[in-house]
Amino acid sequence: MGDFNQSVILEAIRRSDAGLSRIELVEATGLSAQTITNITRRLLDEGFIAEGGRTINGPGKPRVTLRLVAESRFSVGVHLDPAVITFVLLDMSGAVVHRRVVRTPDKDPRRIVETVAQTIDLLIDEAGVERGLVSGIGVAAPGPLDAEKGTVIDPPKLHGWHRVPLRSVLAEATGFEVTLEKDTTAAAVGELWTSKTMTEGSFLFIYLGTGLGASVVREGGVIAGSSHNFGEIGHIIVDPDGPRCLCGMRGCVEVVCTPQAIVEQAEAAGVFEDDREASDERAVDARFTQLCERAAAGEAPALGVLRRAAGHVTVLIAALTNVLDVDRVVLGGPFWGRLAAVYLEEIPAPLHRLSATRAVRALPVEGTVVGDDVGAVGAACVVLDAVLTPRASDLYLED
Amino acid sequence: MGDFNQSVILEAIRRSDAGLSRIELVEATGLSAQTITNITRRLLDEGFIAEGGRTINGPGKPRVTLRLVAESRFSVGVHLDPAVITFVLLDMSGAVVHRRVVRTPDKDPRRIVETVAQTIDLLIDEAGVERGLVSGIGVAAPGPLDAEKGTVIDPPKLHGWHRVPLRSVLAEATGFEVTLEKDTTAAAVGELWTSKTMTEGSFLFIYLGTGLGASVVREGGVIAGSSHNFGEIGHIIVDPDGPRCLCGMRGCVEVVCTPQAIVEQAEAAGVFEDDREASDERAVDARFTQLCERAAAGEAPALGVLRRAAGHVTVLIAALTNVLDVDRVVLGGPFWGRLAAVYLEEIPAPLHRLSATRAVRALPVEGTVVGDDVGAVGAACVVLDAVLTPRASDLYLED
Numbered sequence: 001m002g003d004f005n006q007s008v009i010l011e012a013i014r015r016s017d018a019g020l021s022r023i024e025l026v027e028a029t030g031l032s033a034q035t036i037t038n039i040t041r042r043l044l045d046e047g048f049i050a051e052g053g054r055t056i057n058g059p060g061k062p063r064v065t066l067r068l069v070a071e072s073r074f075s076v077g078v079h080l081d082p083a084v085i086t087f088v089l090l091d092m093s094g095a096v097v098h099r100r101v102v103r104t105p106d107k108d109p110r111r112i113v114e115t116v117a118q119t120i121d122l123l124i125d126e127a128g129v130e131r132g133l134v135s136g137i138g139v140a141a142p143g144p145l146d147a148e149k150g151t152v153i154d155p156p157k158l159h160g161w162h163r164v165p166l167r168s169v170l171a172e173a174t175g176f177e178v179t180l181e182k183d184t185t186a187a188a189v190g191e192l193w194t195s196k197t198m199t200e201g202s203f204l205f206i207y208l209g210t211g212l213g214a215s216v217v218r219e220g221g222v223i224a225g226s227s228h229n230f231g232e233i234g235h236i237i238v239d240p241d242g243p244r245c246l247c248g249m250r251g252c253v254e255v256v257c258t259p260q261a262i263v264e265q266a267e268a269a270g271v272f273e274d275d276r277e278a279s280d281e282r283a284v285d286a287r288f289t290q291l292c293e294r295a296a297a298g299e300a301p302a303l304g305v306l307r308r309a310a311g312h313v314t315v316l317i318a319a320l321t322n323v324l325d326v327d328r329v330v331l332g333g334p335f336w337g338r339l340a341a342v343y344l345e346e347i348p349a350p351l352h353r354l355s356a357t358r359a360v361r362a363l364p365v366e367g368t369v370v371g372d373d374v375g376a377v378g379a380a381c382v383v384l385d386a387v388l389t390p391r392a393s394d395l396y397l398e399d
Numbered sequence: 400m401g402d403f404n405q406s407v408i409l410e411a412i413r414r415s416d417a418g419l420s421r422i423e424l425v426e427a428t429g430l431s432a433q434t435i436t437n438i439t440r441r442l443l444d445e446g447f448i449a450e451g452g453r454t455i456n457g458p459g460k461p462r463v464t465l466r467l468v469a470e471s472r473f474s475v476g477v478h479l480d481p482a483v484i485t486f487v488l489l490d491m492s493g494a495v496v497h498r499r500v501v502r503t504p505d506k507d508p509r510r511i512v513e514t515v516a517q518t519i520d521l522l523i524d525e526a527g528v529e530r531g532l533v534s535g536i537g538v539a540a541p542g543p544l545d546a547e548k549g550t551v552i553d554p555p556k557l558h559g560w561h562r563v564p565l566r567s568v569l570a571e572a573t574g575f576e577v578t579l580e581k582d583t584t585a586a587a588v589g590e591l592w593t594s595k596t597m598t599e600g601s602f603l604f605i606y607l608g609t610g611l612g613a614s615v616v617r618e619g620g621v622i623a624g625s626s627h628n629f630g631e632i633g634h635i636i637v638d639p640d641g642p643r644c645l646c647g648m649r650g651c652v653e654v655v656c657t658p659q660a661i662v663e664q665a666e667a668a669g670v671f672e673d674d675r676e677a678s679d680e681r682a683v684d685a686r687f688t689q690l691c692e693r694a695a696a697g698e699a700p701a702l703g704v705l706r707r708a709a710g711h712v713t714v715l716i717a718a719l720t721n722v723l724d725v726d727r728v729v730l731g732g733p734f735w736g737r738l739a740a741v742y743l744e745e746i747p748a749p750l751h752r753l754s755a756t757r758a759v760r761a762l763p764v765e766g767t768v769v770g771d772d773v774g775a776v777g778a779a780c781v782v783l784d785a786v787l788t789p790r791a792s793d794l795y796l797e798d
Binding site: 143144146153154201202214218223224225226227228229230231232233234235236237238240241242247249250251315318319320322323324325326327354356357359360361 | 542543545552613617623624625626627628629631633634635636637640641646648649650714717718719721722723724725726753755758759760
């Protein structure tokens, strides 16, 4: 029970803006004054928290504020994407201390692992952080994963990655403990961790990356699924008139809602005058940016393409929220920033019409609070999460 | 913490076939001998458990077996379906003590409530059970529900039910406490409760009734969703070439996979020679039975219709399992018995091919252990569940 209560206390202090006194901790956690005293002493000894100022509220002893020592521990988050690899160093408060982005070298797993290991060293060195204070490395990778073996399984956009034992190879190359998580799940952890208000109620997180994914937060925790592969949504049908998919169906998310599919729709609609030179992820990314800029400038064909894309994503979100019965929807991921204006305009009203619970409640749709680095930030939060967050599974039941 | 530990102990005794001794309870629950002694004394006093035989295992004091007193408490389950209303009286062991089925009178809510209240009285009287031992009434109804107000919201097949305050009206008419739950959620509770092996791992329950629904069991509990409306799957698209749906799309579950849709497909395929006389639920039910009997007799057109239906359900299950990442799939509900042979033959292999985690694990597909009454049995289990099952939310954290 001790570890559980310790993380409850640490989490309460972390989420408070100005720190909490011991009395306030008693109120916030329901734990006894004696328990609070014992555990905060331990946390002070270990350097996780420090005593701040004293406040006087009426008669009695002044209260000593306890606050989190942000620089007491750090973690590294790595987001492995087919186009770029993003690295962040987070401190215990969840703030990004340092950041690096490198182009994904080529698709050879050995070269990628080498690059990742070198960049992590560089990241820690440049930030001037002692290696002993880094709790570990979180890697966010495209699913599906083999969580037990710590491998990524043949991700569609990372050829040659069939069963690469990423976790163990990277642990050996860096000397750190490595945690592997799906990019979409990591993103939801990042969202949950960074937001001060998100601990109540449930939400569906829609991850808009090279592929699309979903995750769900319920009762303050991200649902990882029984094999850590929650949220594979690529073959949900959103457009019965859409193009054929490799799975044998038509109009799946994978061939309708991805940045590549949207760029192809824009090309078919004549948004671009010239032919695309290459078909790799960077060319798609550049075209996608152009498309969004033209839509923002009011060009009707570009705007039309994005509005239709928003319509397809609405069908997807309706299918998911009707199954999952959550309180709200959060959109994020590396492509979100460019889509936010059109999607936040187009999705809410038709989503409400398609909601099975429209008679009972509204279904708010919001953008991420984390930004484009949500995958890497989330991966680093997965590591901090293991240090901080209380879990019912840590409980030991006794009268 | 006392109530939580009490339900842990009661649940362990309930799930054991022959009862458990106090020493075995210490092993099974991880609680201290002192705690076990205190709580079992309380449970003996309240009549929930009784002392059974003594067993001698080697030297030392003989062990006294503690077993559940099945007739210590009862509950009533009511499954409100557009065609029939099913009533069951369950004892504390989850066994059906008595059962009644009545035709749903007409669609006037007042007449239905009257019939339900009278039949509950009759059910309890006929079983010769003391009213004071009935813990409450569980009602399973088609979703969506307004869980806070205890109303069903305009269910598609129960016209005139817009915002009927079912829970309070029925509580007043019967004098019992009434719990309202979605039929699909109740069915999963019944499945979980009745099966001795289901407490480990997660499963997706597909409910095949007048409509289709889904529920998920994870870590020994059914996910009800934030508004108690988890699992609305009627508008997931499973056939891009399917008929138009009222929602504006094509090929939704609602117009492809329901018994009514399958009967219409059979009619279009010329399975039946004569025209259907009526289009109400009972006529559909009778035709559906005929269709399944002809398929079982080897008539190719009938079998073809059911095989195509199985294909559509496979697309649905693949979409859901890829999102939800569960360990296995259980099919059940009032139409399951007739479909089991064809569906269990047709679904597993293509489902495996569509599974995002096929490289990591198999995805077993099983039929319900409860039978056609799963909705009513589940509704009664929801009531017993509140008496018995441990919940993390009952925990009070203290060192």
